[in-house]
Amino acid sequence: MDMDKEYYKACMGMEALPMSPAGFSAVTTEAAMAVATASEDEGDLKRGPWTAEEDMLLVDYISKHGEGRWNSLARCAGLRRTGKSCRLRWLNYLRPDVRRGNITPEEQLLILDLHSRWGNRWSKIAQRLPGRTDNEVKNYWRTRVQKHAKQLHCDVNSDRFRDVVRQVWMPRLLERIQAESSSSSAAAAAGVGVPALTRAMSSPAGASQYHCFDHASSGGPSRKVAVTMSPDTSSTLRSSLSPAETSHGAHFPAWGAATATANVDGSMMQCAGREGGAIGGDQYVIHGDSLSGSWSELLAATDIPDFEFGNFDDNLWSLEDIYC
């Protein structure tokens, strides 16, 4: 294609070379030359795992010329790969800002929340998780979330599973986040004695809400609280929750005075204490100190209709299991 030839001239400072997929070999390094020569010999595109040499070629080329035009980039860089393959390798692995390692509780919470409103829009969800790729989010969902749905004998997209996520999983994640935040900021907030969930604020319109627990009063029974992820707060979580996109069927018409806020890595999480709550028009209640014990015990204590709790093996649903 002429467009490609012009691009090659521009980016390589040389005349365009023949365009056969196997024979195009505008190379800038010895390694690239070797790869290109091999491609001429074998006349075939390479597939499968990338080698360190290929990674080096791709990174080197993109650092000099930028990304985009992946098919021509692959040829210019002397890679025997399709443009698709180069793009995927760069976006999912080689890009400097790709975050590696376990998905954090904050990220898990965000994924669960965003998936509940957007479904399998992995790319869109990943945009709200800096450094994470759609592939990573998708893999997390398939390996972790779907596994739990399977253990619950329900479809991952079913209302039932969504309820469990909102009523049990997300509150639990939130508590963990807050606990970590509390411990890390304990020194900074010296003397405050901040409980896991504290402070007051009103319920913002369009917020995502679900129950969590207030363990502030140690020794006493835990209070059920409604949690909202507010669009009015800052950072990543806020950006994920624009009011126009918030579509949960969670409603808490009246918010009690004992509401809570936790700021985790700049992500403001809010909780509002009250005596009851409704999600999707139904009253769900999580009783007492339900946050200790197994996953199935939590579920058994949760008034989510139609779950066959007797089928669960407690060992399958250890609370630690829901974290990475």
Added chain:
DNA sequence: AAAGGCTCCAACCGCGTTGCG
């Protein structure tokens, strides 16, 4: 120690969309 099963994730595939001639 070895074999089989399982988990996780990198990579591929197919299809819809977009842009350009």
Added chain:
DNA sequence: TCGCAACGCGGTTGGAGCCTT
């Protein structure tokens, strides 16, 4: 307007490494 090529997204697969028996 049409056709083609490239791009981007979501679904799926293959295999390496880990775990269990």
